[in-house]
Amino acid sequence: MYWEPDRECMGKEELEQLQFERLQSTLNRIYSHVPAYRKKFDALGILPEDIGSLADFSRLPFTTKEDLRENYPYGLFAVPLREVVRIHASSGTTGESTVVGYTRNDVRIWSNLTARVLTMGGVTKDDVVQIAFGYGLFTGGFGLHYGAEQIGASVIPASSGNTHRQIKIMMDFKTTALVSTPSYALLVAETIREQGIPPAALSLKYGLFGAEPWSERMRREIEEKLGIVATDNYGLSEIIGPGVSGECREQNGLHINEDHFLVEVVDPETLQPMPGGETGELVITSLTKEAFPMIRYRTRDLTSILPGDCPCGRTLRRMARVRGRTDDMLIIKGVNVFPSQIESVLFEFEGTEPHYQIVLDRKGGLDEVTVLVEVGESIFFDQMRQQRGMMERIRKRLAQELGITVEVRLVEKKTIARSEGKTRRVIDNRTL
């Protein structure tokens, strides 16, 4: 099932021509409409017409979160405010929030793109879609809401929070598709188990999850516990919100909506393109945005472009699930460590729960890392020996994976605080 087959299955040459045309007009518009971009271009002595191919494109300057903050709130808008019909702002998890705007056309295109993503994940007009993302300044709720409506599905704008009520809605309204963060889906799964509700009592078929990094193991766990097909989708408010990319039912990476976004993967340190297929920082350029175009935006998200064609027939290239953020990168004992690396190790072990926390301390000038891992009852109530053996095996695997030694502590289920939005994975108590 495709939403826009002529776009999603475009030939490569045709796509490149379209991308190039759209890039050219985006550059022409921002150069004349956005002084901040013009200043940056002028400083480098670049005119829009100097960009004669997609390859020349790498001469353009990057845009960062700092640029957005410097131009807070409306400095990077390319249309007057009277043409903006919607304003969203980023959650500001990592600092001051940033503001983005949409024209009427932007909202229409956005709805189409989230409709694509929802269709990829299995949603049709016959589905009842419960959106458990926050509605508000955050783009997640509204973005997917409009897409689901566009498809013609019955949309329940449940918003986030109040898990018991969400589950009641899910049962009473016969929700067939859940849209939320993956960690929230797990919370729902745990809660229904606690309440003694069998997954079969729900009508859920699909789960479309995004807004935070997760893992393959977590996917399997959600799929089993809720009896659904779970797909990943990706987006960020600075670019458009959800709708940048999404997984199809093959579950082998996220198809990027390349007719609207040009992507690059660069080394976050040197800013040079990563050689084919290697993980680096995702950089995105919007090709059709009217109100808030973005040129080479450094997303700080870590991913890679996957090789090969997808059996689903879409020609849109795929990106790997986001492995984490460049600013999640922890420097521990001088070594770069991504929480996602720790996560993938933990998920190799039977009996661990997909909840963990990394606690960093500094004692006597030395970094100490403790990884708290929740384990199921079967392990906790068995002998100490078994517990110790498991801790030891995890410790060894982590040392092997990360190149540093860490402490591992097993904790009882539900010891680590659950969140209804994003989970806090790292507690850094180090004072420099």
Added chain:
Amino acid sequence: MLRIKNLEAGYGPLKVLRKVSLHIGPGEIVTVIGANGAGKSTFLKTIAGLLGASGGEVLFEKQDIRKLPAERIVSLGCSLVPEGRQLFAPMTVRENLVLGACVQFRRRRDEEVKEDLDRVFVLFPRLKERETQLAGTLSGGEQQMLAIGRALLSRPRMLLLDEPSMGLAPRMVREIFAHIARLRREFGLTILLVEQNARGALAIADRGYVLETGRMILQGPSGDLLLNKDVQRAYLGRSPEEDA
């Protein structure tokens, strides 16, 4: 069908087109809208080979036609209906049409020409009625039909139309646009339409491009462009306030 990348052209030191790119798929109607002096006619003339390009690439059915002479481009199946019709006023309607069949100074077989004439007369019964009249005595709308008819006699697969609605009364403008839509429906033609009448052009086109001082500043499905406030303000003669 047609793929243009970074086309540059001008008159002497005057640069008119600055890296213009555009594509048209087979059977599409695509319009380029823009104000006077934006470079719309220059763009079409450059594609048609009437004006040399200083850079870029023009692929017609995968063949680079950028450096080909105008008559070669016509014989490949891409015909221009020029701005201001450019008819031969002292010749009859029929003579003007038959001239269109003279591709590369070689007349096609009479039966073939006859067949094509009949098709044009079916499309434009008015021309049939005026078959023996001098072209100079036709109304503006009829002249435009004649110019289109003449281009059809070269048996094109793609038509380049330069401001077909220019100087016509509103009723005739509507009629001409309706005829252009029929050219695709009934003749299977691919059409590149350059227009100042953005509303009329976007109404029949699948997609549109906005050319401003030699640069493409917008492009997209016609519906999107009709909703774009810049397009509304600059080309549809409607202020955003009226929209509210």
